[in-house]
Amino acid sequence: MANEARALLEALEAAWAEGKATAVATVVRVIGSAYRREGAKMLVREDGVSVCMISGGCLEQEMIERAMQMLARGRPERTVFDYAEDKTWWPGCGGTVEVWVEPVDGQSLLYRWLLESTEAEPSVLATVLSGGEGRLWLRPDGRVEGQIAPPELQAQVLRIAQQMQRVTSRPTTRYVEEAEVFFDVSSPIPELVLFGAGHDARPMAHQALVLGFRVTVVDARPELLEGFEGCQTVEASPEEFERKVRLTPRHHVIVMNHQLEIDRKALRFALASPARYVGVLGPRSRLERMLEALAAEGFVPTAEQLARLRNPIGVDIGAESPEEIALSALAEIVALRRGFGGGFLNDKKAGIHQPERVLTP
Structure with a gap:
């Protein structure tokens, strides 16, 4: 949603700067199989230019035509696309999609909601x-x-x-x-904080940015913090975490300093925070050593804190390279955020868009 909202906002404001009327189409109901689900949005300008998609390419051209017609009439409309019909221009689809399309200007509640939703x-x-x-x-x-x-x-x-x-x-x-x-x-916008700016943090940060995360990289070594374009960087030693790093329930943390003592202090800081996900890179035996050391210091994580702790992190894809490890770790975070198990879709009995657990705040 965050990436789509940003793209829509940029396109809306660009269209208005050119004096073009705009419409936004929103998927409001899906019955059966479809490429995208409820809430997916697409912008259509009066000149036929479009941004974002409400399907995998099956509906876009017809949606553009209907949106332009709606703009001429000037009032919101609902339209239904029935994939179940035998139409060759909707290959591979098997459901029904209902779309609400409406004119949008700078005073529209939809525009103001999008503006704040990011x-x-x-x-x-x-x-x-x-x-x-x-x-x-x-x-x-x-x-x-x-x-x-x-x-x-x-x-x-x-x-x-x-x-x-x-x-x-x-x-x-x-x-x-x-x-x-x-x-x-x-x-x-989901937040990701990486404690550690080593070579494997770069693909992690880059892929997270592509997925729409706001990324912060924390390390005490200023030379390692260079080159994280698009990320916020924080030069901080463990003793400075409390003063320089703020974690909220929107944050996902990955501890990846590769130095046992620093990782232990970062782990303690993250567990004591309200961060919704605390992942520790590395084998389980290494985490157990850190937890034992923390217990010796008098810090024993509560059941609630342990429920937010993940190690080893990632989806089981046999990841080896830093890029594959980043893919695996971020796939786990996305799955957990949306209530999915992260297994093979081939083995799933329910619909591919149906969560496997109740989402929590």
Whole structure:
């Protein structure tokens, strides 16, 4: 979501600078198999230029044509693409996709929600598709903007939005009494902090940036911190972590200094923080040595802290090179963030987009 939101924002503002009207198409319901799920977005300009995708290429051209027609009419519309029909230009698909397409300008609630969704804590944008009208935005601080009619529908929609904001949720369309309401949930930019700027930290940082993470690299050796383009770098020894490094529940930590004492101090700092993921690179025997040393110092991790600790880190792909290790580690983090097990899709019995566990905040 974060990468897509940034791309949409840049494209929207570029279009407006050229005086071009714009529409945003959002997938609001998927039945059966589809390349992308609810919440996927695509921008279409009045001149037919598009940014981002709502499928794997099956729908985009027709969506561009329909969005341009909608812009001419000037009002939001819902359109249905039925993959189940025998149409040769939709190869390999087998489901139904419903898309809500709407005009967007600088005053639109959708634009303002996108603008804040790249930085803020989770927020919910609820749009009435049928059985009522209007839209409301539940902001991270609990404030509400917009309005839904009738008032009793707004009260129910707001309660659902508040529940979805408290617990990590996926975009979804729900029936609320007689109305259909699409709940779009923002995904704040995930944070990755690498303790250690060795040679293997570079592919880890680079791949994380490509995946949309905001990356911070921490090391006491300034010469190693050079060359991490796109990352925040923090020159800090373990004694300076408390003063220079801030970890929140949005952070994922990988300890990879390759120096036992520094790694032990970084591990203690990370476990004592609210970071949602604490991974330690290396074999389990090395982690056990660190935990024993921490216990001798009087620091014994709680059950909650141990539940956030991962070692060895990564998905089991037989990774050997630094690039493969980065791929493996980041795949694990993405899987955990989305509630998936990280196994082979070939062996999965449920749908490929269906999580295997309940997501937690």
